[in-house]
Amino acid sequence: xxxxxxxxxxxxxxxxxxxxxxxxxxxxxxxxxxxxxxxxxxxxxxxxxxxxxxxxxxxxxxxxxxxxxxxxxxxxxxxxxxxxxxxxxxxxxxxxxxxxxxxxxxxxxxxxxxxxxxxxxxxxxxxxxxxxxxxxxxxxxxxxxxxxxxxxxxxxxxxxxxxxxxxxxxxx
Amino acid sequence: xxxxxxxxxxxxxxxxxxxxxxxxxxxxxxxxxxxxxxxxxxxxxxxxxxxxxxxxxxxxxxxxxxxxxxxxxxxxxxxxxxxxxxxxxxxxxxxxxxxxxxxxxxxxxxxxxxxxxxxxxxxxxxxxxxxxxxxxxxxxxxxxxxxxxxxxxxxxxxxxxxxxxxxxxxxxxxxxxxxxxxxxxxxxxxxxxxxxxxxxxxxxxxxxxxxxxxxxxxxxxxxxxxxxxxxxxxxxxxxxxxxxxxxxxxxxxxxxxxxxxxxxxxxxxxxxxxxxxxxxxxxxxxxxxxxxxxxxxxxxxxxxxxxxxxxxxxxxxxxxxxxxxxxxxxxxxxxxxxxxxxxxxxxxxx
Numbered sequence: 001x002x003x004x005x006x007x008x009x010x011x012x013x014x015x016x017x018x019x020x021x022x023x024x025x026x027x028x029x030x031x032x033x034x035x036x037x038x039x040x041x042x043x044x045x046x047x048x049x050x051x052x053x054x055x056x057x058x059x060x061x062x063x064x065x066x067x068x069x070x071x072x073x074x075x076x077x078x079x080x081x082x083x084x085x086x087x088x089x090x091x092x093x094x095x096x097x098x099x100x101x102x103x104x105x106x107x108x109x110x111x112x113x114x115x116x117x118x119x120x121x122x123x124x125x126x127x128x129x130x131x132x133x134x135x136x137x138x139x140x141x142x143x144x145x146x147x148x149x150x151x152x153x154x155x156x157x158x159x160x161x162x163x164x165x166x167x168x169x170x171x172x
Numbered sequence: 173x174x175x176x177x178x179x180x181x182x183x184x185x186x187x188x189x190x191x192x193x194x195x196x197x198x199x200x201x202x203x204x205x206x207x208x209x210x211x212x213x214x215x216x217x218x219x220x221x222x223x224x225x226x227x228x229x230x231x232x233x234x235x236x237x238x239x240x241x242x243x244x245x246x247x248x249x250x251x252x253x254x255x256x257x258x259x260x261x262x263x264x265x266x267x268x269x270x271x272x273x274x275x276x277x278x279x280x281x282x283x284x285x286x287x288x289x290x291x292x293x294x295x296x297x298x299x300x301x302x303x304x305x306x307x308x309x310x311x312x313x314x315x316x317x318x319x320x321x322x323x324x325x326x327x328x329x330x331x332x333x334x335x336x337x338x339x340x341x342x343x344x345x346x347x348x349x350x351x352x353x354x355x356x357x358x359x360x361x362x363x364x365x366x367x368x369x370x371x372x373x374x375x376x377x378x379x380x381x382x383x384x385x386x387x388x389x390x391x392x393x394x395x396x397x398x399x400x401x402x403x404x405x406x407x408x409x410x411x412x413x414x415x416x417x418x419x420x421x422x423x424x425x426x427x428x429x430x431x432x433x434x435x436x437x438x439x440x441x442x443x444x445x446x447x448x449x450x451x452x453x454x455x456x457x458x459x460x461x462x463x464x465x466x467x468x469x470x471x472x473x474x475x476x477x478x479x480x481x482x483x484x485x486x487x488x489x490x491x492x493x494x495x496x497x498x499x500x501x502x503x504x505x506x507x508x509x510x511x512x513x514x515x516x517x518x519x520x521x522x
Contacts, residue, residue: 062303073307
Protein backbone atom coordinates (compact mmCIF):
# COMPACT_ATOMS: atom_id res chain seq x y z
CA UNK A 1 0.00 0.00 0.00
CA UNK A 2 2.70 2.47 1.05
CA UNK A 3 4.96 1.39 -1.80
CA UNK A 4 2.17 1.84 -4.37
CA UNK A 5 1.44 5.34 -3.07
CA UNK A 6 5.14 6.12 -3.03
CA UNK A 7 5.50 5.14 -6.68
CA UNK A 8 2.37 7.06 -7.72
CA UNK A 9 3.39 10.29 -5.97
CA UNK A 10 7.02 9.90 -6.98
CA UNK A 11 5.82 9.70 -10.59
CA UNK A 12 3.61 12.77 -10.00
CA UNK A 13 6.61 14.61 -8.64
CA UNK A 14 8.88 13.79 -11.59
CA UNK A 15 6.12 14.48 -14.12
CA UNK A 16 5.42 17.84 -12.48
CA UNK A 17 9.11 18.74 -12.58
CA UNK A 18 9.41 17.85 -16.28
CA UNK A 19 6.19 19.72 -17.05
CA UNK A 20 7.59 22.73 -15.21
CA UNK A 21 10.47 22.88 -17.67
CA UNK A 22 8.42 22.17 -20.79
CA UNK A 23 5.52 24.58 -20.24
CA UNK A 24 5.80 27.88 -22.04
CA UNK A 25 3.44 29.88 -19.92
CA UNK A 26 4.90 30.96 -16.55
CA UNK A 27 1.67 30.33 -14.65
CA UNK A 28 1.53 26.74 -15.88
CA UNK A 29 5.12 26.27 -14.72
CA UNK A 30 4.24 27.72 -11.32
CA UNK A 31 1.27 25.35 -11.06
CA UNK A 32 3.45 22.35 -11.89
CA UNK A 33 5.85 23.47 -9.18
CA UNK A 34 2.91 23.36 -6.77
CA UNK A 35 2.23 19.79 -7.89
CA UNK A 36 5.89 18.95 -7.21
CA UNK A 37 5.79 20.52 -3.75
CA UNK A 38 2.55 18.83 -2.77
CA UNK A 39 3.64 15.38 -3.96
CA UNK A 40 6.88 15.87 -2.00
CA UNK A 41 4.69 16.48 1.06
CA UNK A 42 2.93 13.17 0.43
CA UNK A 43 6.31 11.43 0.12
CA UNK A 44 7.35 12.90 3.49
CA UNK A 45 4.11 11.65 4.97
CA UNK A 46 4.73 8.16 3.60
CA UNK A 47 8.18 8.20 5.20
CA UNK A 48 6.60 8.98 8.57
CA UNK A 49 7.38 12.69 8.86
CA UNK A 50 3.89 14.06 9.35
CA UNK A 51 4.88 17.45 10.72
CA UNK A 52 7.30 18.01 7.87
CA UNK A 53 4.57 17.09 5.37
CA UNK A 54 2.15 19.61 6.86
CA UNK A 55 4.85 22.29 7.02
CA UNK A 56 5.75 21.61 3.40
CA UNK A 57 2.15 22.16 2.30
CA UNK A 58 1.63 25.25 4.48
CA UNK A 59 4.95 26.95 3.75
CA UNK A 60 5.85 25.89 0.22
CA UNK A 61 2.62 25.15 -1.63
CA UNK A 62 0.60 27.55 0.52
CA UNK A 63 2.75 30.62 1.07
CA UNK A 64 5.78 30.70 -1.20
CA UNK A 65 4.02 29.50 -4.35
CA UNK A 66 1.20 31.99 -3.77
CA UNK A 67 3.84 34.71 -3.90
CA UNK A 68 5.20 33.21 -7.13
CA UNK A 69 1.78 33.22 -8.79
CA UNK A 70 1.20 36.69 -7.36
CA UNK A 71 4.29 38.04 -9.10
CA UNK A 72 3.37 36.30 -12.36
CA UNK A 73 -0.15 37.75 -12.15
CA UNK A 74 1.12 41.26 -11.36
CA UNK A 75 3.70 41.30 -14.13
CA UNK A 76 1.15 39.67 -16.44
CA UNK A 77 3.99 37.68 -17.99
CA UNK A 78 3.05 36.28 -21.38
CA UNK A 79 4.20 33.19 -23.21
CA UNK A 80 7.92 32.71 -23.54
CA UNK A 81 9.66 32.84 -26.89
CA UNK A 82 11.21 29.48 -27.53
CA UNK A 83 14.88 29.78 -28.43
CA UNK A 84 17.20 27.10 -29.67
CA UNK A 85 19.52 27.66 -26.74
CA UNK A 86 23.22 27.95 -26.85
CA UNK A 87 25.30 25.13 -28.24
CA UNK A 88 27.36 25.00 -25.05
CA UNK A 89 24.24 24.00 -23.13
CA UNK A 90 23.77 21.01 -25.44
CA UNK A 91 27.38 19.86 -25.42
CA UNK A 92 28.20 20.58 -21.77
CA UNK A 93 24.84 20.74 -20.01
CA UNK A 94 23.44 17.29 -20.64
CA UNK A 95 26.69 15.33 -20.01
CA UNK A 96 27.34 17.54 -16.97
CA UNK A 97 23.89 16.83 -15.53
CA UNK A 98 24.30 13.12 -16.24
CA UNK A 99 27.73 13.09 -14.58
CA UNK A 100 26.39 14.90 -11.50
CA UNK A 101 23.49 12.46 -11.27
CA UNK A 102 25.85 9.48 -11.56
CA UNK A 103 28.18 10.95 -8.92
CA UNK A 104 25.34 11.57 -6.46
CA UNK A 105 23.96 8.06 -7.04
CA UNK A 106 27.40 6.58 -6.47
CA UNK A 107 27.89 8.51 -3.21
CA UNK A 108 24.46 7.62 -1.91
CA UNK A 109 24.89 3.95 -2.73
CA UNK A 110 28.43 3.62 -1.38
CA UNK A 111 27.77 5.48 1.89
CA UNK A 112 24.32 4.02 2.46
CA UNK A 113 25.17 2.74 5.93
CA UNK A 114 26.50 6.02 7.34
CA UNK A 115 23.77 8.23 5.84
CA UNK A 116 20.88 6.82 7.84
CA UNK A 117 17.54 5.90 6.32
CA UNK A 118 13.79 6.17 6.69
CA UNK A 119 11.41 3.29 6.15
CA UNK A 120 8.18 3.38 4.19
CA UNK A 121 5.54 2.40 6.66
CA UNK A 122 2.70 3.32 8.95
CA UNK A 123 4.79 4.46 11.95
CA UNK A 124 4.96 8.23 12.33
CA UNK A 125 7.49 10.42 14.07
CA UNK A 126 5.50 12.65 16.40
CA UNK A 127 5.81 16.41 16.53
CA UNK A 128 7.07 16.17 20.10
CA UNK A 129 10.03 13.97 19.19
CA UNK A 130 10.89 16.24 16.28
CA UNK A 131 10.92 19.31 18.51
CA UNK A 132 13.08 17.47 21.07
CA UNK A 133 15.73 17.08 18.40
CA UNK A 134 15.22 20.55 16.98
CA UNK A 135 15.26 22.50 20.24
CA UNK A 136 17.79 20.48 22.23
CA UNK A 137 20.39 18.89 19.95
CA UNK A 138 20.15 21.35 17.08
CA UNK A 139 19.25 24.51 19.00
CA UNK A 140 22.19 26.63 17.83
CA UNK A 141 21.82 25.93 14.08
CA UNK A 142 18.08 26.49 14.39
CA UNK A 143 18.47 29.89 16.03
CA UNK A 144 21.26 30.92 13.67
CA UNK A 145 19.02 30.08 10.70
CA UNK A 146 16.26 32.27 12.12
CA UNK A 147 18.72 35.16 12.44
CA UNK A 148 19.74 34.57 8.82
CA UNK A 149 16.11 34.81 7.71
CA UNK A 150 15.68 37.97 9.78
CA UNK A 151 18.66 39.53 8.00
CA UNK A 152 17.10 38.61 4.66
CA UNK A 153 13.82 40.27 5.67
CA UNK A 154 15.63 43.42 6.79
CA UNK A 155 17.55 43.48 3.53
CA UNK A 156 14.34 43.22 1.53
CA UNK A 157 12.79 46.07 3.53
CA UNK A 158 15.90 48.22 3.06
CA UNK A 159 15.87 47.62 -0.70
CA UNK A 160 12.17 48.46 -0.97
CA UNK A 161 12.66 51.68 1.04
CA UNK A 162 15.53 52.77 -1.12
CA UNK A 163 13.62 52.54 -4.40
CA UNK A 164 10.66 54.34 -2.88
CA UNK A 165 12.68 57.43 -1.97
CA UNK A 166 14.14 57.70 -5.43
CA UNK A 167 10.80 57.74 -7.17
CA UNK A 168 9.82 61.28 -8.12
CA UNK A 169 6.33 62.54 -7.47
CA UNK A 170 5.64 60.14 -4.64
CA UNK A 171 4.90 61.79 -1.35
CA UNK A 172 6.44 60.08 1.62
CA UNK B 173 -13.07 -8.51 6.76
CA UNK B 174 -12.16 -5.57 9.00
CA UNK B 175 -10.69 -3.69 6.04
CA UNK B 176 -14.01 -3.88 4.18
CA UNK B 177 -15.88 -2.72 7.28
CA UNK B 178 -13.44 0.16 7.53
CA UNK B 179 -13.95 1.07 3.88
CA UNK B 180 -17.75 0.80 4.05
CA UNK B 181 -18.09 2.79 7.27
CA UNK B 182 -15.65 5.45 6.04
CA UNK B 183 -17.56 5.90 2.79
CA UNK B 184 -20.84 6.15 4.69
CA UNK B 185 -19.32 8.68 7.10
CA UNK B 186 -17.97 10.80 4.26
CA UNK B 187 -21.30 10.71 2.43
CA UNK B 188 -23.27 11.67 5.54
CA UNK B 189 -20.88 14.48 6.50
CA UNK B 190 -20.83 15.86 2.95
CA UNK B 191 -24.63 15.74 2.75
CA UNK B 192 -25.03 17.52 6.10
CA UNK B 193 -22.32 20.05 5.27
CA UNK B 194 -23.81 20.97 1.89
CA UNK B 195 -27.30 21.20 3.37
CA UNK B 196 -25.90 23.36 6.13
CA UNK B 197 -24.25 25.55 3.49
CA UNK B 198 -27.56 26.00 1.69
CA UNK B 199 -29.42 26.82 4.88
CA UNK B 200 -26.70 29.16 6.14
CA UNK B 201 -27.35 31.21 3.01
CA UNK B 202 -31.02 31.27 3.87
CA UNK B 203 -30.27 32.10 7.51
CA UNK B 204 -28.07 34.96 6.39
CA UNK B 205 -30.73 36.38 4.09
CA UNK B 206 -33.36 36.06 6.79
CA UNK B 207 -31.30 37.55 9.61
CA UNK B 208 -29.83 40.36 7.53
CA UNK B 209 -33.39 41.06 6.35
CA UNK B 210 -34.60 41.37 9.94
CA UNK B 211 -31.61 43.57 10.85
CA UNK B 212 -32.51 45.86 7.96
CA UNK B 213 -36.18 45.81 8.96
CA UNK B 214 -37.51 43.71 6.09
CA UNK B 215 -38.72 40.14 5.81
CA UNK B 216 -36.10 38.32 3.78
CA UNK B 217 -37.19 35.41 1.54
CA UNK B 218 -40.67 34.33 2.56
CA UNK B 219 -42.46 33.06 -0.58
CA UNK B 220 -41.04 29.58 -1.29
CA UNK B 221 -42.37 27.13 1.24
CA UNK B 222 -43.32 27.91 4.86
CA UNK B 223 -41.26 30.89 6.13
CA UNK B 224 -39.23 30.67 2.91
CA UNK B 225 -37.69 27.40 4.09
CA UNK B 226 -37.55 25.91 0.59
CA UNK B 227 -35.72 28.91 -0.85
CA UNK B 228 -32.29 27.11 -0.93
CA UNK B 229 -33.86 24.33 -3.00
CA UNK B 230 -35.26 26.84 -5.49
CA UNK B 231 -31.91 28.63 -5.64
CA UNK B 232 -30.12 25.35 -6.27
CA UNK B 233 -32.46 24.38 -9.12
CA UNK B 234 -32.10 27.86 -10.61
CA UNK B 235 -28.30 27.71 -10.50
CA UNK B 236 -28.25 24.23 -12.06
CA UNK B 237 -30.48 25.24 -14.93
CA UNK B 238 -28.79 28.55 -15.73
CA UNK B 239 -26.71 28.84 -18.84
CA UNK B 240 -23.01 28.34 -18.19
CA UNK B 241 -21.24 31.22 -19.90
CA UNK B 242 -17.53 31.10 -20.61
CA UNK B 243 -16.25 34.39 -22.01
CA UNK B 244 -13.97 34.10 -25.04
CA UNK B 245 -10.98 35.92 -23.53
CA UNK B 246 -10.56 33.68 -20.48
CA UNK B 247 -7.72 31.20 -20.02
CA UNK B 248 -9.96 28.18 -20.14
CA UNK B 249 -8.19 25.37 -18.20
CA UNK B 250 -7.58 27.52 -15.14
CA UNK B 251 -10.97 29.24 -15.46
CA UNK B 252 -12.66 25.85 -15.17
CA UNK B 253 -10.43 24.31 -12.53
CA UNK B 254 -10.30 27.19 -10.05
CA UNK B 255 -13.86 26.91 -8.66
CA UNK B 256 -13.17 23.19 -8.26
CA UNK B 257 -10.01 23.93 -6.26
CA UNK B 258 -11.86 26.41 -4.07
CA UNK B 259 -14.74 24.05 -3.29
CA UNK B 260 -12.56 20.94 -2.88
CA UNK B 261 -10.28 22.62 -0.37
CA UNK B 262 -13.26 23.95 1.54
CA UNK B 263 -14.81 20.48 1.75
CA UNK B 264 -11.60 18.55 2.55
CA UNK B 265 -10.80 20.55 5.66
CA UNK B 266 -13.96 19.38 7.45
CA UNK B 267 -12.62 15.80 7.40
CA UNK B 268 -10.45 16.13 10.51
CA UNK B 269 -13.12 17.77 12.66
CA UNK B 270 -14.44 15.57 15.50
CA UNK B 271 -18.20 16.10 15.78
CA UNK B 272 -18.77 14.06 18.90
CA UNK B 273 -17.32 11.81 21.55
CA UNK B 274 -14.85 9.18 20.36
CA UNK B 275 -17.10 6.15 19.94
CA UNK B 276 -15.73 3.27 17.92
CA UNK B 277 -17.79 0.71 16.09
CA UNK B 278 -15.76 -2.16 14.54
CA UNK B 279 -12.61 -0.11 15.00
CA UNK B 280 -13.98 2.96 13.21
CA UNK B 281 -14.53 6.27 14.98
CA UNK B 282 -18.15 7.19 14.34
CA UNK B 283 -18.17 10.96 14.77
CA UNK B 284 -14.88 11.80 13.07
CA UNK B 285 -13.88 11.08 9.48
CA UNK B 286 -10.13 11.05 10.16
CA UNK B 287 -8.45 11.26 13.55
CA UNK B 288 -5.09 12.71 12.50
CA UNK B 289 -2.19 13.55 14.82
CA UNK B 290 -1.64 16.84 13.03
CA UNK B 291 -5.32 17.67 12.50
CA UNK B 292 -4.92 21.37 13.16
CA UNK B 293 -2.06 21.65 10.66
CA UNK B 294 -4.10 19.76 8.08
CA UNK B 295 -6.86 22.38 8.34
CA UNK B 296 -4.34 25.22 8.04
CA UNK B 297 -2.58 23.57 5.10
CA UNK B 298 -5.74 22.81 3.14
CA UNK B 299 -7.10 26.33 3.62
CA UNK B 300 -3.76 27.80 2.53
CA UNK B 301 -3.99 25.81 -0.71
CA UNK B 302 -7.56 27.09 -1.15
CA UNK B 303 -6.14 30.54 -1.95
CA UNK B 304 -5.29 29.27 -5.43
CA UNK B 305 -8.96 28.87 -6.25
CA UNK B 306 -9.46 32.59 -5.77
CA UNK B 307 -6.12 33.79 -7.16
CA UNK B 308 -6.32 31.71 -10.34
CA UNK B 309 -9.97 32.49 -10.98
CA UNK B 310 -9.20 36.21 -10.91
CA UNK B 311 -6.19 35.90 -13.14
CA UNK B 312 -7.70 33.52 -15.68
CA UNK B 313 -10.87 35.62 -16.07
CA UNK B 314 -8.81 38.23 -17.95
CA UNK B 315 -10.85 41.01 -16.41
CA UNK B 316 -9.47 43.89 -14.40
CA UNK B 317 -12.12 43.71 -11.69
CA UNK B 318 -11.53 40.00 -11.25
CA UNK B 319 -7.77 40.46 -11.14
CA UNK B 320 -7.99 43.24 -8.58
CA UNK B 321 -10.38 41.22 -6.48
CA UNK B 322 -8.12 38.18 -6.61
CA UNK B 323 -5.03 40.21 -5.72
CA UNK B 324 -6.79 41.84 -2.79
CA UNK B 325 -8.08 38.52 -1.62
CA UNK B 326 -4.76 36.68 -1.78
CA UNK B 327 -2.91 39.55 -0.11
CA UNK B 328 -5.52 39.56 2.63
CA UNK B 329 -5.39 35.79 3.06
CA UNK B 330 -1.59 35.71 3.31
CA UNK B 331 -1.51 38.58 5.81
CA UNK B 332 -4.17 37.22 8.10
CA UNK B 333 -3.04 33.61 7.91
CA UNK B 334 -0.03 34.55 10.05
CA UNK B 335 -2.15 36.07 12.81
CA UNK B 336 -4.58 33.16 12.55
CA UNK B 337 -1.88 30.52 12.86
CA UNK B 338 -0.12 32.30 15.70
CA UNK B 339 -3.36 32.76 17.64
CA UNK B 340 -3.78 28.99 17.69
CA UNK B 341 -0.31 28.38 19.12
CA UNK B 342 -1.42 29.33 22.65
CA UNK B 343 -4.03 26.56 22.62
CA UNK B 344 -1.53 24.08 21.18
CA UNK B 345 0.97 25.00 23.91
CA UNK B 346 -1.66 24.38 26.57
CA UNK B 347 -2.62 21.01 25.15
CA UNK B 348 0.78 19.86 23.98
CA UNK B 349 -0.77 18.28 20.89
CA UNK B 350 -1.99 19.18 17.42
CA UNK B 351 -4.59 16.42 17.54
CA UNK B 352 -8.07 17.97 17.59
CA UNK B 353 -9.47 15.07 19.61
CA UNK B 354 -6.88 15.57 22.33
CA UNK B 355 -7.47 19.32 22.35
CA UNK B 356 -11.17 18.73 22.92
CA UNK B 357 -10.66 15.94 25.47
CA UNK B 358 -8.52 18.21 27.63
CA UNK B 359 -11.32 20.78 27.70
CA UNK B 360 -14.04 18.26 28.48
CA UNK B 361 -13.16 17.63 32.12
CA UNK B 362 -14.90 20.38 34.10
CA UNK B 363 -17.46 21.71 31.67
CA UNK B 364 -17.32 25.38 30.85
CA UNK B 365 -14.52 26.06 33.35
CA UNK B 366 -11.96 23.98 31.49
CA UNK B 367 -12.66 25.45 28.05
CA UNK B 368 -9.68 27.25 26.64
CA UNK B 369 -11.66 30.47 26.42
CA UNK B 370 -12.59 30.65 30.12
CA UNK B 371 -10.31 28.33 32.04
CA UNK B 372 -7.32 28.59 29.72
CA UNK B 373 -7.34 32.40 29.59
CA UNK B 374 -7.07 32.25 25.81
CA UNK B 375 -9.67 34.97 25.18
CA UNK B 376 -7.08 37.26 23.56
CA UNK B 377 -6.14 34.44 21.21
CA UNK B 378 -9.83 33.83 20.57
CA UNK B 379 -10.51 37.40 19.52
CA UNK B 380 -7.44 37.40 17.27
CA UNK B 381 -8.63 34.13 15.77
CA UNK B 382 -12.14 35.45 15.27
CA UNK B 383 -11.01 38.57 13.43
CA UNK B 384 -8.42 36.75 11.35
CA UNK B 385 -11.01 34.10 10.51
CA UNK B 386 -13.47 36.73 9.25
CA UNK B 387 -10.70 38.05 7.03
CA UNK B 388 -9.73 34.53 5.90
CA UNK B 389 -13.25 33.76 4.74
CA UNK B 390 -13.60 37.13 2.95
CA UNK B 391 -16.55 38.12 5.08
CA UNK B 392 -17.74 41.53 6.18
CA UNK B 393 -16.14 43.75 7.47
CA UNK B 394 -13.20 42.26 5.54
CA UNK B 395 -15.05 41.60 2.27
CA UNK B 396 -12.94 43.90 0.12
CA UNK B 397 -12.22 41.18 -2.48
CA UNK B 398 -15.88 41.28 -3.45
CA UNK B 399 -16.65 44.90 -2.65
CA UNK B 400 -19.64 45.45 -4.95
CA UNK B 401 -19.35 49.22 -5.01
CA UNK B 402 -15.85 49.24 -6.48
CA UNK B 403 -15.19 45.83 -8.06
CA UNK B 404 -18.62 44.73 -9.39
CA UNK B 405 -18.24 41.29 -7.81
CA UNK B 406 -14.51 40.71 -7.42
CA UNK B 407 -12.87 37.47 -8.46
CA UNK B 408 -16.08 35.75 -9.58
CA UNK B 409 -17.32 38.54 -11.85
CA UNK B 410 -17.07 36.39 -15.00
CA UNK B 411 -18.52 33.23 -13.50
CA UNK B 412 -22.05 32.01 -13.98
CA UNK B 413 -24.28 29.05 -13.20
CA UNK B 414 -22.75 26.19 -11.18
CA UNK B 415 -19.21 27.58 -11.27
CA UNK B 416 -20.47 30.69 -9.53
CA UNK B 417 -22.40 28.51 -7.11
CA UNK B 418 -19.23 26.55 -6.34
CA UNK B 419 -17.46 29.71 -5.21
CA UNK B 420 -20.38 30.56 -2.97
CA UNK B 421 -20.56 27.05 -1.56
CA UNK B 422 -16.82 27.21 -0.88
CA UNK B 423 -17.22 30.51 0.96
CA UNK B 424 -19.99 29.22 3.18
CA UNK B 425 -18.30 25.85 3.73
CA UNK B 426 -15.21 27.76 4.84
CA UNK B 427 -17.36 29.76 7.24
CA UNK B 428 -18.63 26.52 8.75
CA UNK B 429 -15.12 25.04 9.01
CA UNK B 430 -13.80 28.17 10.68
CA UNK B 431 -16.70 28.09 13.15
CA UNK B 432 -15.96 24.41 13.82
CA UNK B 433 -12.30 25.21 14.56
CA UNK B 434 -13.27 28.07 16.87
CA UNK B 435 -15.61 25.70 18.70
CA UNK B 436 -13.01 22.94 18.95
CA UNK B 437 -10.11 25.07 20.08
CA UNK B 438 -11.69 27.64 22.36
CA UNK B 439 -15.15 26.42 23.36
CA UNK B 440 -14.60 22.78 24.16
CA UNK B 441 -15.86 21.20 20.93
CA UNK B 442 -18.55 18.66 21.72
CA UNK B 443 -18.14 18.95 25.50
CA UNK B 444 -21.16 20.09 27.46
CA UNK B 445 -20.90 23.45 29.27
CA UNK B 446 -22.17 21.77 32.45
CA UNK B 447 -19.49 19.09 32.55
CA UNK B 448 -20.78 16.06 34.42
CA UNK B 449 -23.29 18.02 36.47
CA UNK B 450 -26.18 15.97 35.17
CA UNK B 451 -26.36 12.18 35.41
CA UNK B 452 -25.97 9.95 32.37
CA UNK B 453 -29.03 9.60 30.12
CA UNK B 454 -28.23 6.18 28.73
CA UNK B 455 -25.73 5.19 26.02
CA UNK B 456 -27.62 6.51 22.97
CA UNK B 457 -28.29 9.98 24.38
CA UNK B 458 -24.75 10.14 25.79
CA UNK B 459 -23.46 9.64 22.27
CA UNK B 460 -25.83 12.11 20.62
CA UNK B 461 -25.89 14.97 23.15
CA UNK B 462 -22.24 15.96 22.44
CA UNK B 463 -23.10 16.25 18.75
CA UNK B 464 -26.00 18.52 19.71
CA UNK B 465 -23.71 20.73 21.79
CA UNK B 466 -21.23 20.91 18.93
CA UNK B 467 -23.87 21.87 16.39
CA UNK B 468 -25.31 24.45 18.77
CA UNK B 469 -21.93 26.14 19.28
CA UNK B 470 -21.18 26.14 15.55
CA UNK B 471 -24.62 27.63 14.91
CA UNK B 472 -23.94 30.42 17.40
CA UNK B 473 -20.71 31.25 15.58
CA UNK B 474 -22.49 31.32 12.22
CA UNK B 475 -25.12 33.62 13.70
CA UNK B 476 -22.36 35.89 15.00
CA UNK B 477 -20.88 35.97 11.49
CA UNK B 478 -24.17 37.18 10.04
CA UNK B 479 -24.75 39.62 12.89
CA UNK B 480 -21.33 41.18 12.28
CA UNK B 481 -22.07 41.42 8.57
CA UNK B 482 -25.31 43.21 9.25
CA UNK B 483 -23.69 45.63 11.70
CA UNK B 484 -20.21 46.70 10.61
CA UNK B 485 -19.23 48.72 7.54
CA UNK B 486 -16.34 47.67 5.31
CA UNK B 487 -12.69 48.47 6.09
CA UNK B 488 -10.56 50.57 3.79
CA UNK B 489 -7.71 48.59 2.25
CA UNK B 490 -4.82 50.28 4.10
CA UNK B 491 -6.78 50.00 7.37
CA UNK B 492 -7.18 46.28 6.71
CA UNK B 493 -3.46 45.75 6.14
CA UNK B 494 -2.26 47.84 9.06
CA UNK B 495 -4.83 46.21 11.34
CA UNK B 496 -3.52 42.78 10.39
CA UNK B 497 0.20 43.48 10.48
CA UNK B 498 0.51 46.17 13.13
CA UNK B 499 -2.15 45.12 15.59
CA UNK B 500 -3.20 41.47 15.30
CA UNK B 501 0.23 39.99 14.58
CA UNK B 502 2.11 41.62 17.51
CA UNK B 503 -0.80 40.84 19.80
CA UNK B 504 -0.71 37.20 18.75
CA UNK B 505 3.04 37.02 19.40
CA UNK B 506 2.57 38.66 22.81
CA UNK B 507 -0.11 36.09 23.59
CA UNK B 508 2.30 33.26 22.74
CA UNK B 509 5.05 34.77 24.93
CA UNK B 510 2.73 35.27 27.91
CA UNK B 511 1.16 31.83 27.55
CA UNK B 512 4.52 30.06 27.34
CA UNK B 513 5.87 32.00 30.34
CA UNK B 514 2.82 31.05 32.36
CA UNK B 515 3.07 27.40 31.34
CA UNK B 516 6.83 27.42 31.96
CA UNK B 517 6.36 28.82 35.46
CA UNK B 518 3.73 26.24 36.32
CA UNK B 519 5.55 23.29 34.78
CA UNK B 520 7.35 20.98 37.21
CA UNK B 521 11.13 21.35 37.10
CA UNK B 522 12.93 18.43 35.53
